[in-house]
Amino acid sequence: MSPTDLAVQKQQSSAGKQRVVNDFSIQVATVNGSGSQTANLVLLRSLLLMGIPASGKNMFPSNIAGLPTWYTIRASKRGYISRKKEVDFLVAMNPETAKEDVLTLDPGAAVVYDEPLKLKELRDDLVFYPVPFDKLVGPVCQDAKLRRLVRNMIYDGVIAKLLGIDPALMEKALNKQLGKKAKAVALNSGALKAGWDYAEANLPKQDPFALEPMNETAGKILIEGNQAAAIGCMMAGVTVVAWYPITPSSSLCESLIGYMKKYRMDKKTGKATFAIVQAEDEIASLGMVIGASWAGARSMTATAGPGISLMSEFTGLAYYAETPAVIFDVQRVGPSTGLPTRTAQGDLLSTAFLSHGDTKHIMLLPCSVEESYEMAIEAFDIAEQFQTPVFVMMDLDLGMNNWMSAGFKYPTKPINRGKMLTPAKLKEIGQWGRYKDVDGDGIPYRTIPGDGMPSYFTRGSGHNAKAQYSERPDDYVDNMDRLARKFETARKVVPKPDTETVTGAKIGLIAYGTTHWAITESRDQLREETDVKTSYYRLRAYPFNESLNEFIDAHERIYIVEQNRDMQMRQLMKLELTPERCAKLRSVLHYSGLPIDARSVTNDVLSQEGFEVAKKTGRVVEAGLGGMTGGE
Amino acid sequence: MAGKLNRIGLEPVIYKGSKTTLCAGCGHNSISERIIDAFFEMGVDPNAVVKLSGIGCSSKSPAYFLGTSHGFNAVHGRMPSVGTGAMLANKKLIAIGISGDGDTGAIGIGQFVHLMRRNIPIVYIIEDNGCYGLTKGQFSPTADLGSKLKNGVVNDLPPIDTCALAIELGATFVARSFSGDKKQLLTILKAALAHRGTAMIDVISPCVTFNDHEGSTKSYAYVKDHDDPLEEVSFVPFFEDISVDYEPGTTQEVTMHDGSKLLLKKLEDGYDATDKIGAMKRLHEIARRGEYATGIIYIEPDREDFLEQLNVVDEPLATLPLDRVRPGPEALEEIMEGLR
Numbered sequence: 001m002s003p004t005d006l007a008v009q010k011q012q013s014s015a016g017k018q019r020v021v022n023d024f025s026i027q028v029a030t031v032n033g034s035g036s037q038t039a040n041l042v043l044l045r046s047l048l049l050m051g052i053p054a055s056g057k058n059m060f061p062s063n064i065a066g067l068p069t070w071y072t073i074r075a076s077k078r079g080y081i082s083r084k085k086e087v088d089f090l091v092a093m094n095p096e097t098a099k100e101d102v103l104t105l106d107p108g109a110a111v112v113y114d115e116p117l118k119l120k121e122l123r124d125d126l127v128f129y130p131v132p133f134d135k136l137v138g139p140v141c142q143d144a145k146l147r148r149l150v151r152n153m154i155y156d157g158v159i160a161k162l163l164g165i166d167p168a169l170m171e172k173a174l175n176k177q178l179g180k181k182a183k184a185v186a187l188n189s190g191a192l193k194a195g196w197d198y199a200e201a202n203l204p205k206q207d208p209f210a211l212e213p214m215n216e217t218a219g220k221i222l223i224e225g226n227q228a229a230a231i232g233c234m235m236a237g238v239t240v241v242a243w244y245p246i247t248p249s250s251s252l253c254e255s256l257i258g259y260m261k262k263y264r265m266d267k268k269t270g271k272a273t274f275a276i277v278q279a280e281d282e283i284a285s286l287g288m289v290i291g292a293s294w295a296g297a298r299s300m301t302a303t304a305g306p307g308i309s310l311m312s313e314f315t316g317l318a319y320y321a322e323t324p325a326v327i328f329d330v331q332r333v334g335p336s337t338g339l340p341t342r343t344a345q346g347d348l349l350s351t352a353f354l355s356h357g358d359t360k361h362i363m364l365l366p367c368s369v370e371e372s373y374e375m376a377i378e379a380f381d382i383a384e385q386f387q388t389p390v391f392v393m394m395d396l397d398l399g400m401n402n403w404m405s406a407g408f409k410y411p412t413k414p415i416n417r418g419k420m421l422t423p424a425k426l427k428e429i430g431q432w433g434r435y436k437d438v439d440g441d442g443i444p445y446r447t448i449p450g451d452g453m454p455s456y457f458t459r460g461s462g463h464n465a466k467a468q469y470s471e472r473p474d475d476y477v478d479n480m481d482r483l484a485r486k487f488e489t490a491r492k493v494v495p496k497p498d499t500e501t502v503t504g505a506k507i508g509l510i511a512y513g514t515t516h517w518a519i520t521e522s523r524d525q526l527r528e529e530t531d532v533k534t535s536y537y538r539l540r541a542y543p544f545n546e547s548l549n550e551f552i553d554a555h556e557r558i559y560i561v562e563q564n565r566d567m568q569m570r571q572l573m574k575l576e577l578t579p580e581r582c583a584k585l586r587s588v589l590h591y592s593g594l595p596i597d598a599r600s601v602t603n604d605v606l607s608q609e610g611f612e613v614a615k616k617t618g619r620v621v622e623a624g625l626g627g628m629t630g631g632e
Numbered sequence: 633m634a635g636k637l638n639r640i641g642l643e644p645v646i647y648k649g650s651k652t653t654l655c656a657g658c659g660h661n662s663i664s665e666r667i668i669d670a671f672f673e674m675g676v677d678p679n680a681v682v683k684l685s686g687i688g689c690s691s692k693s694p695a696y697f698l699g700t701s702h703g704f705n706a707v708h709g710r711m712p713s714v715g716t717g718a719m720l721a722n723k724k725l726i727a728i729g730i731s732g733d734g735d736t737g738a739i740g741i742g743q744f745v746h747l748m749r750r751n752i753p754i755v756y757i758i759e760d761n762g763c764y765g766l767t768k769g770q771f772s773p774t775a776d777l778g779s780k781l782k783n784g785v786v787n788d789l790p791p792i793d794t795c796a797l798a799i800e801l802g803a804t805f806v807a808r809s810f811s812g813d814k815k816q817l818l819t820i821l822k823a824a825l826a827h828r829g830t831a832m833i834d835v836i837s838p839c840v841t842f843n844d845h846e847g848s849t850k851s852y853a854y855v856k857d858h859d860d861p862l863e864e865v866s867f868v869p870f871f872e873d874i875s876v877d878y879e880p881g882t883t884q885e886v887t888m889h890d891g892s893k894l895l896l897k898k899l900e901d902g903y904d905a906t907d908k909i910g911a912m913k914r915l916h917e918i919a920r921r922g923e924y925a926t927g928i929i930y931i932e933p934d935r936e937d938f939l940e941q942l943n944v945v946d947e948p949l950a951t952l953p954l955d956r957v958r959p960g961p962e963a964l965e966e967i968m969e970g971l972r
Contacts, residue, residue, distance in 0.1 A: 221971035231967060237957030239949035240720045242713075259967070263959040271945040273956050275720040280746040284713040287706070287743070291717025294704060295682070295725065296950030298957075299717065317707050407968040410961040415954050448950060449682045449702035450722055457695060459705040469695075 020208045022052050022077040024088035026159065029101045031094050033065025035149030038177060038188070039156050040071040041402065045173035046156075046165050047075055048222060048404060051214040055081035056402045057595060062247065062340040068097045075211060078524075081404065082517035083397075085597040089163075089209055091155050092119060093133070102126070110207035112158055127207040129199075131158055136198055140190040153188045157195020162203065163211045167196055221407050225398035226302075228369035229328060230256035231408065232376025233300055234264060237415050238326075240299035241276040242288035244307065247340045248396040249330035252302040282307035286314040286325065293324040294458060296448035298380050298415075302328035305347050306337065308354065315389050316355025317460040319483070322435070322444070324383035324418075328376075328392045330399040333593045342593030343396035345513055348568040351391050352542060358480060362490050363391045363542040367516035369403045371540075377411055378495065384418035386490050387446060395563070397514045397595040421445040421453045434458075434467035435479060442486030487543060494541035499551060505533040507605070508555035512539040512569060514595060515561050521598035522605070530606060539569070544576065552581045559605055561588040563596050639675035639871055647672045649699040654689060659811030659837030659852075660759045664696045666814065667728065667757075670821035671698060674869060681726045682718050686711040686740060689766050689839075690732030690759035709740025712747035715754050716938075722948035723939045726825070727754040734764050737773035737792045744794075748801035750938040751829035755821070758794055758832075759811075761839035762850035769842030776922075780847030795929050796915050798832045799908060804932040805831035806911075808925060810855050811838070816926060819865045823928070826869060828889035829937040836924060849922070860918050862927040863905065864897035888933045896928060905931050 026043070030036035040056060047054035052075050061067035074084045086106050092098040092113040099122060102111060107125040120128035133151050141150045153174075160170050170192060178184050229252050233241075243253040257276055264273045279285040285301040292299035303311065308329050318325050331347045333339035353359055362382060364375045375392055383390040425445060426432055434456040435444050444465075447453035456467040464475040511519045516538055526532040537551045552558055560570045567587045574582050588604045590596040603613045637643060647668045652661050671681070681701040685691035687708035694703045706714040715729050736744045736758050747756065762775040771779075774794065775787045798806045805827045809817040817835065824831035836855050838844050844851045849858075863884070868874050870891035878897065884905060886894040896905055904910055911930040918925040945952070 219972065221968055223971050231964070235958055235964065237952075237954060239952065239957060240717060242717065242720075263963045264957070266945050266956070269945060271943050273945055273949065273952055275939075275942050275944050275949060277716070277720065277942075279713065280742060283710060284716075284743055284746065287710045287713025288717035288720065290706075291684075291704070291714035291719075292721040292950075293717075294714070295718040295721035296948070297717075297721035299721070313707050314710065321704075407972075408964065410964050411958070415958070447702075448722075449718070449725055450680055450948065451951075452679060455679075455700055455702040457703040457705065459703075460707060461705065 018208055019210055020088070021210050021212050022075050022214060024209050025072055025074040025084040025086065026089040026091065027087040027101075028071045028073075028091040028155065029094045029097050030069055030071070030152065031065075031096070032060055032063060032067050032069040034152060036069070036071065036093070036152045038149075039152040040073065042153070042170065042173045042177050043156050043159060044073050044402060045176055045222065046160070046170045047073065047211065048217045048220060049169045049173055050165065050211060051217050052077065052211060053079040053081065053214075053216050053404060055404060057083055057397070058401055059594065060341050068094050077214060077216075079216065080517070080521040080598070082521055083595040083597045085599045089159075089207070091159065092117060093152065093155065108208070110162075110209060112155060112162070129158065129162065129203045131155070131195070131198060131203075136194045137191065140194050141187060146187065150187055150191045153191035154195035154198075157192040157197075158199045158203070160192070161196045161199035162205060162207070163209060165211055167192065217404065219407060220404050222402050222404055223369050224251065224400055224402055225366070225369045225372040225394055226252035226330065226400060227255045228372040228405075228408070229302075229376045229392065229394065229399075230259055232373040233326075233380075234259050235411055236298060236377040236380040238298045238300050238380065239274050240289065240292035240297040241274065241301070242279045242285040242292075242299070243276075243301050244279050244282045244285050244303065246282070246304045246307050248332050248400045249302040249304050249307070249328060251400065252328055252330065282310040283314060286311040286318075286327070289325045289327075290314060290318050290323050293383070294448070296451070298326075298384070300326035300328070300380070302330065304330050304332045304340075305334045308347055308351055312355045315361065316357060316359055318389045319355065319359045319361065320357075320460055321458050322387040322446070323458070324387055325389040326379045326383050326392065327389055328394060331393065331395040333591075339593045341396070343514070343563065343595055344591060344593065345393070345395055345515065345563040346565075346568070346591070348393065348564070349566070349571055351393065352572055360487055360543075361389055361391055362386065362494055363393050364495060365393050365512040365540050365542070366398065367513050367538065369398070369405045370408060372398060373408045375495065381416040382490070382494060385416055385493065386443060386486060387418060388486070393513065395514055419443055419445045421447045423453070426453065433465040435463065435482070436465040437482050437485070441489040442482045442484070443489060491543040491545065494543065497540055497545050497547060498538040499547065500536045501551070501554060502533050502535045505535045506556040507532065507609070508535045508537060508551055508558045509561060510537045510539065510551075510558060510569075511561040513563075515563060518596045518598045518601050519561060522601040525598055525602040526605065529602075530611060532606070532609065542572065544573065548573070549577070549581065552577070552584055556584070557586060558584045559586050559588050559608070561590075561596070561601055563590050565589060565591045638672050640677060642672070642675075642678075644668070644672045646678060646700060647698055649694075649696040652693075652696045654692065655841050657840040658689070659761065659835075659839070660690055660693050661696070662811040662814070663757065663759055663817070663835055663837055664693050666817045666821055667697045669818055670825060674822055674825045675871070676726055676825065680724060681728065682715075684711045684715045684718070684727060684729040686731050686735035688732040688735050688764065690730055691735060693730050693759065694728075709735050709738070710743055711735070712740070712743035712756075716747065716750065716752050719752050719754060719939065720944075721950040723753075723944060724948055729754055729756045731756065731758050732772070733758060733760040733762060733774040733794075734772040736794060741773075741792070745797075745801055747830060748798045748803040748832065751802070751804055751935060752938045753829055755824045755831045756833070758834045759837045760794070760834050760850070761837050761843055762848070763839055763843040765839045765842055769839070776849040779849040780845070782842060782845055793915065793919060794834045795832070796912060799912055799915075799930045803832050803930070804829045804935045806930040807832070807928050808834045808836070810836045810859055810924070810926060812852060812856065813859070813926070816861065816865055819867045820928065822869065823865070823867045823888070823892070823894050826867075826888045826890050826892040827931075828933065829935055855924060858923040860921075860923040860925055861899065862903045862914065862925055862929065863899055865927050866895045866897070868893040868895065886931055886933055894928065894931065905929065
């Protein structure tokens with residue numbers, strides 16, 4: 001199995017010899033449950049230790065062991081961290097998918113593969129590096145049971161050699177990843193070396209991809225969005241958490257448990273300053289959250305689409321009875337069970353109006369791990385300020401993938417508990433009514449059980465300003481109008497959009513959440529490749545800010561880019577915009593379950609703008625299929 | 633006007649609620665009256681009480697007692713989770729939840745099951761009339777096999793025995809009473825207030841409008857004739873220094889967690905309310921005869937409640953100050969460093 005075979009020779013001549021430095025993606029295809037995540041994170045950490053901006057995305061099955069999984073690591077000297085559609089460097093470890101994985105590569109890509117898979121016969125326009133993993137793992141790992149896990153670390157060693165990662169740095173990354181488990185570190189370290197040595201002795205460099213040290217990651221952290229949100233919840237002073245396990249939100253509450261146990265045990269008594277309960281379902285989770293916040297605790301739950309559906313009734317109660325609640329929706333692909341381990345922005349419409357009757361809810365839209373942290377803190381303030389449920393709309397891509405980020409800042413503002421009735425306030429306003437609009441902003445004053453202030457009877461049935469049962473038409477209308485007024489007050493308080501208006505741009509892009517990262521890169525592509533200038537309006541919350549109108553007015557065409565089929569955010573906008581403004585709206589939609597990528601956005605915008613996309617970009621997936629006949 | 637005062641210096645009137653809107657003669661109203669008596673006699677601070685309910689006739693009743701306490705009329709069948717949340721937020725609260733046989737046995741059976749498992753400190757009352765009153769008399773899951781609706785329809789499904797179910801699920805205080813038995817119900821309610829953890833009381837409470845006719849097994853007449861008390865219940869609260877004399881072997885004395893004493897005078901068959909297996913056996917035997925076993929069916933006075941298991945601080949979580957719920961900058965820095 002000499003690497004200097006015909007396929008490689010041919011590829012060399014066709015692909016050219018231009019080196020590609022710090023700007024490519026590595027995809028590792030394995031079987032889930034094989035321990036590949038450790039190897040992948042060590043690789044990702046190695047890149048960050050080299051100072052190269054990098055991101056990692058896990059595409060995994062809804063399964064514990066035995067099904068295909070892909071992990072993509074992207075190195076980007078320009079700092080792009082969205083998914084890159086094209087795979088440049090493939091590590092093919094999974095017999096099930098290896099053939100298709102290889103066939104879909106662009107010409108010029110490189111493939112490290114498990115030798116018995118005999119992949120190099122498939123294409124003659126790729127670089128192939130066969131590695132006999134089973135032969136190499138034997139001497140490294142005596143314990144046959146562990147071999148399956150250690151085996152994967154060998155590809156890290158091979159990649160380090162081929163791409164130019166300092167083995168000492170990779171060793172450091174390994175130590176970081178495995179922490180204090182000395183035995184595991186030693187075992188995996190041996191595997192790294194075995195891979196490196198094999199590559200050095202047998203695999204002369206044939207591909208153009210290389211990694212070189214940069215200085216762009218100093219002080220940066222590597223963290224999943226769910227973990228970031230958990231830190232935010234702890235800093236927000238959450239005291240009651242009720243949750244039900246569901247992908248992709250479980251790790252939010254699980255990491256919160258870890259942090260709370262470490263940082264929120266009372267120093268004097270050793271007791272918990274919090275209560276975290278795994279409920280019997282999502283309905284009970286939200287019920288507990290509502291009961292707790294009604295009794296004055298800062299409380300939250302985290303779930304995904306199916307849980308949101310189940311929480312519908314309770315959400316209506318919280319809206320109408322006006323109890324705060326913070327609900328994280330780490331969105332996955334629906335409808336129904338959908339694709340539980342794939343990402344989407346598909347719950348916007350159903351969440352905005354969750355429950356029967358006239359309801360509307362505040363949604364926060366974090367795009368990054370940093371915003372997941374910050375908005376988690378803000379969500380509790382807003383929920384208490386407005387005495388209503390607040391949904392933090394994350395997604396699987398944000399919640400479960402590892403993102404490079406600046407370190408989080410310590411909160412500067414104290415906790416805002418909203419309008420709690422105090423003896424002084426009671427004296428000032430004279431007569432208190434739980435649902436009385438004293439200040440004209442739609443937000444009433446509340447009391448909590450045991451606080452010594454006047455009590456009230458909370459109910460989801462019709463009530464008047466004094467919280468008394470009422471079916472009177474005027475009471476109902478007054479109350480509903482006040483709730484609408486409260487929502488309008490929220491419009492001014494929720495996180496403001498991030499706007500970048502470019503002089504001379506006729507096109508405006510609107511996006512939110514993780515779509516932001518594809519937009520950032522796509523705007524550069526549009527400007528650099530086709531000289532198309534774009535302005536950008538990144539939504540950070542619902543209800544929308546008034547400035548949305550100005551942004552639309554300032555541009556001829558508006559593209560709303562989102563990760564769902566039904567243009568959900570656009571539909572929400574249409575409810576508020578004038579027909580003239582609606583007429584300017586167009587959509588770029590991505591809903592395959594994979595995180596949105598810049599190239600797809602660029603192509604779609606250009607095509608709607610009348611460009612001939614295929615010629616302009618030239619990067620079409622099918623190009624790889626030509627290799628099939630060539631290799632046969 | 634100055635009537636007798638209780639041990640915290642309050643008059644009985646403080647414990648009353650607004651005027652009932654339930655039907656005249658409804659068993660639920662008698663239960664509300666006993667609740668008022670029990671809270672008064674036990675000297676419970678109404679400011680610390682939370683009244684919870686689901687949906688249905690039963691769930692309206694929290695408006696009719698303890699008018700100065702906070703109340704929460706939640707959604708159908710989901711009161712247990714709301715009550716759990718409230719107690720998590722503030723362990724100093726005293727919670728009483730009122731449910732019905734539909735609210736508990738049908739739509740709310742899931743939450744009921746998990747409430748019983750967790751032993752959250754809450755007095756949980758099922759006002760059990762075997763039918764849906766507020767939607768005009770359909771059968772509920774506690775309706776007995778063969779029981780008849782007013783229009784002659786016969787129930788052909790077996791009933792859920794909420795007491796047997798609660799014992800099976802690990803409940804630590806399980807009782808059954810009858811809204812017409814003032815003395816027994818009041819005593820059980822007082823004992824329930826002294827209990828550590830969930831006190832589950834199924835109170836047979838006839839629906840005078842839809843389920844009080846011949847052929848119904850939940851009518852006043854039927855329940856009166858088929859009430860089979862397991863013991864004669866008396867209760868001595870911890871704050872009353874009364875010693876009760878009884879002949880050895882005639883009475884089971886159960887010391888409750890707060891020091892109160894529950895005295896269960898044995899009737900002819902003898903009964904041990906702390907024997908789980910015996911309790912289940914007796915419940916089934918009596919049900920097979922078409923009768924209702926009433927009294928304290930099962931009690932486990934010393935099991936830790938859920939809040940103790942969670943090891944929460946002594947103060948209410950709801951009102952902990954900022955410096956106790958927001959770790960300092962050094963904590964965040966330590967977390968960040970670990971992620972670099």
